[in-house]
Amino acid sequence: MTTPVLTLRGLCKDFGAIRATDQVNLDFFSGEIHALIGPNGAGKTTLINQIAGELKPDAGAIRFEGQDITFQPVHRRSALGIARTFQATNIFNGFTALDNVALAVQARDGHSFRFWKPARRVEPVRDAALTALGQVGLVHRADTRASRLSYGEQRLVGIAMALASSPRVLLLDEPMAGMGARASAEMVGLLRRLKDRMSLLLVEHDMDAVFSLADRISVLVYGRIIASGTPEEIRRSPAVREAYLGEEEITLENTATGLQVETHA
Amino acid sequence: MGKPADRRDRAGIHFTRIHLLYLAAGIGFFLIPLAADAFYTRLAGRILIYGLCALSLDLILGYGGMVSFGHAAFLGIGAYTVGILSNHGVESAWIAWPAAMACAGVTALVIGAVSLRTSGAYFIMITLAFSQMLYYFFAGLADYGGDDGMALWSRNSIGGPVDPGNPTQFYYLVLLLLAIVFYLCRRLVHSRFGMVIQGAGENERRMRAIGFPTYRYRLVCFMISGAVAGLSGALISNQTLYISPALMHWSRSGEILVMVILGGMGSLAGPVMGAAGLLLTEEVLSEYTEHWMIILGPLLILMVLFARGGIYGLLSPRRES
Numbered sequence: 001m002t003t004p005v006l007t008l009r010g011l012c013k014d015f016g017a018i019r020a021t022d023q024v025n026l027d028f029f030s031g032e033i034h035a036l037i038g039p040n041g042a043g044k045t046t047l048i049n050q051i052a053g054e055l056k057p058d059a060g061a062i063r064f065e066g067q068d069i070t071f072q073p074v075h076r077r078s079a080l081g082i083a084r085t086f087q088a089t090n091i092f093n094g095f096t097a098l099d100n101v102a103l104a105v106q107a108r109d110g111h112s113f114r115f116w117k118p119a120r121r122v123e124p125v126r127d128a129a130l131t132a133l134g135q136v137g138l139v140h141r142a143d144t145r146a147s148r149l150s151y152g153e154q155r156l157v158g159i160a161m162a163l164a165s166s167p168r169v170l171l172l173d174e175p176m177a178g179m180g181a182r183a184s185a186e187m188v189g190l191l192r193r194l195k196d197r198m199s200l201l202l203v204e205h206d207m208d209a210v211f212s213l214a215d216r217i218s219v220l221v222y223g224r225i226i227a228s229g230t231p232e233e234i235r236r237s238p239a240v241r242e243a244y245l246g247e248e249e250i251t252l253e254n255t256a257t258g259l260q261v262e263t264h265a
Numbered sequence: 266m267g268k269p270a271d272r273r274d275r276a277g278i279h280f281t282r283i284h285l286l287y288l289a290a291g292i293g294f295f296l297i298p299l300a301a302d303a304f305y306t307r308l309a310g311r312i313l314i315y316g317l318c319a320l321s322l323d324l325i326l327g328y329g330g331m332v333s334f335g336h337a338a339f340l341g342i343g344a345y346t347v348g349i350l351s352n353h354g355v356e357s358a359w360i361a362w363p364a365a366m367a368c369a370g371v372t373a374l375v376i377g378a379v380s381l382r383t384s385g386a387y388f389i390m391i392t393l394a395f396s397q398m399l400y401y402f403f404a405g406l407a408d409y410g411g412d413d414g415m416a417l418w419s420r421n422s423i424g425g426p427v428d429p430g431n432p433t434q435f436y437y438l439v440l441l442l443l444a445i446v447f448y449l450c451r452r453l454v455h456s457r458f459g460m461v462i463q464g465a466g467e468n469e470r471r472m473r474a475i476g477f478p479t480y481r482y483r484l485v486c487f488m489i490s491g492a493v494a495g496l497s498g499a500l501i502s503n504q505t506l507y508i509s510p511a512l513m514h515w516s517r518s519g520e521i522l523v524m525v526i527l528g529g530m531g532s533l534a535g536p537v538m539g540a541a542g543l544l545l546t547e548e549v550l551s552e553y554t555e556h557w558m559i560i561l562g563p564l565l566i567l568m569v570l571f572a573r574g575g576i577y578g579l580l581s582p583r584r585e586s
Contacts, residue, residue: 075477
């Protein structure tokens, strides 16, 4: 097996008396979609925030391509190749779609202490931004203000911004949340196309999407990884069934028809 | 909706209604000394100088989302630099004015380095606290007038045919400097640096996530803003030939803030209009009553409630939202 691009070892994070992350060990490989599922409040976003660098773990280590990044600031990790999207749409409303992505390109291009030339006339930046917008199929909306884009389009802009930095690891926090069936299906197609070039960590409640996309699924409950394996293994795991679904007599096969995991939360 | 009536002329210059407005304002200010008496030239000069100061605050407030409530500190530092240098025999504007900018810039660097680690209400409080500290420092500086302030013997000299001692020449010098700074700031806000500042103003967390160390960009912007405010301080001390700690009192910071909000944040031209609006209202209303603030207050409230874009927003074509 190849070496993982990102590893988490013994990661712990407490919020007061609550243990949000409990001894988490995970490996992420390039070319793989690794889905993280679990009930609401299981600590999925907390884990993403630690990988992205917004939260410092209380114990444990995060290694990226062999380098210890546990205490690197957010912007350094981003420069190294760890990009993320946010749960809530989180783009710059005052800018156009293209401006948004161009900013991300600019971040990749080294420092921005450039005071003279108008940013919108820097062709290499504009071109790279258009390419990233093209990857998510939004070139025709390039000059539309972000606040006027549809919800699904705003999420795509968020992904294009992450892609603009040519990341090795892409952290996706509920990319399908609040999307209609068609937009979700398009997103599934997009993520499938992306996985060849990078490692994707997918946090998602849409079980259809998770089971059809993921190469590996880890189940997080109360901050602890209770199972990790292929979709087939997770589907059959009695531990997952018990912890995840509680007393409800529903088999995980049913999730393939759109069962939402929040039923237990 | 409200698409600006742009047209591209042969030179490829984008001409909009707002550009015509700049042109009209420029010509208007240019004509004042020719058409009006010394009193109005002084008043117009005061508007330009405070406009310059408000414009510098707009860089960090309107574009960078940093609500500084201590901007008068930089105005005061600039003025005191000119005053203290003059006290020691340095009269050349070529030395005094850049020195005023440098001192104010360094002060901003120090204040910003601490304040920018906070945000929101804490940032407002810390900038206010710093400016009050400086206020009391200069109020206690007995060698340079202390509480009473100090008078300047004469305006700084420039050499050649230019004589700032002549009120009309000084006025045009101020107008020229404002025009230059305005142009430079416009370049700045649309540059890559400016995009980073605007992005960090709207969503700092997101900016970090895409890889920007936002702190250092904001700090540099804060420093530039402080330096420009320092220049306006140098100019105001030359205009009035008098420097006192009152220049850096917190109420002065409030007035500059009001100019920016009244004129329209994030527009650069707006704050100059705001300075004109505030100073003219003060001038006119104080003819009738010394309690002119009673009338200005409600006016401001109406402005904030119904015209968020300020004067600039009322004059320029409606932006797409």
